[in-house]
Amino acid sequence: MKLYSFEESGNSYKVRLLFSFLGVDYERVDVDLMADEQHQPAFLAVNPRGEVPALVDGEVLLCDSAAILMYVAARHGPRPWWSDAIDEQAHILEWLAFAASWVQYGVFTARAILSFGISANGLPHDYRGESVEAAQMRGRHSLAILDQHLATRDWLACGRPTIADIAVLPYIALAPMGDVALEPYPAVCAWIERFKRLPGFVSIAGLDDPRYRR
Ligand SMILES: N[C@@H](CCC(=O)N[C@@H](CS)C(=O)NCC(=O)O)C(=O)O
Structure with a gap:
């Protein structure tokens, strides 16, 4: 399998995490988002959306x-990271959708603006019309939702670590890079620490040092 990825991309990091947890070998192709490689013909021929990650198998x-x-x-399971039970699959999908909406347009966007000096996807990198305050507000709201959910459980779905956790955790854990503090959300902080102790966990720049800037 060939993974098109960028080192500091949290969405690419999600896939690298799963490969690492599974102990699966793959070929990694780096796409430099800061050099705009994602919008050059060579990469657009792979992914017309101009985004990483992309996977070819x-x-x-x-x-x-x-x-x-x-x-x-699913290919390496379905358990433990996915499921063969339809109710569990649906619960995992709830959180994959949360990652692609609340998280992407909340803490993801605040981090992109403040730590990378770029707008979020779909806009030119130098577009300045996006509001960091709106992204931070949405980010804090998503953290409150997560904190309530995790106050009574260790993992987002199915009572075990699944791809729901892998999809949601990276940008949440990186929220301080967008000046969104995690301390007011103790259940979220405990979940992040639990996740970091999973065998095969690998880190990403900014996770332990939120002052990290591009
Ligand atoms: N919905 C996509 C979003 C992927 C995404 O946001 N990719 C970012 C990096 S994390 C990207 O490639 N951005 C391209 C750009 O900024 O031009 C996914 O979940 O994979």
């Missing part, structure tokens, strides 16, 4: 982290 091409997580987890 034989004839299969997948251009979204949620789809890639599901595909890889």
Whole structure:
């Protein structure tokens, strides 16, 4: 399997985490987002969306982290990271959707603006019309939702670590890079620490030092 990825991309990191947890070898192709390689013809021929991650597995091409997580987890499972039970699958999908909406347009966007000096996807990198305050507000709201959910459970779905946790955790744990503090959310902080102790966990720049800037 070939993974198109960028070192500091949290969405790419999700897939690298799953590969590491599974102990699966893969070929990694770096796409430099800061040099705009994602918008050059060579990469657009792979992923017309101009985004990483993208995964190629034989004839299969997948251009979204949620789809890639599901595909890889199912191929190497379905348990523990995915499931063969339809109710568990639906609960995992609830959180994959949360990652692609609340998280992407909340803490993801605040981090992109403040730590990378760029706007979020779909806009030119130098577009300055996006509001960091709105992204931070949405980020804090999503943290409150998560904190309430995790106050009575260790993992987001199915009573075990799944791709739901892998999809949601990275940008939440990186929220301080967008000046969104985690301290007011103790259940979220405990979940992040639990996740870091999973065998095979790998880190990303900014996780332990939120002052990290591009
Ligand atoms: N829905 C996509 C979003 C992927 C995404 O946001 N990718 C970012 C990096 S984390 C990207 O490639 N941005 C391109 C750009 O900023 O031009 C997914 O979950 O994979």
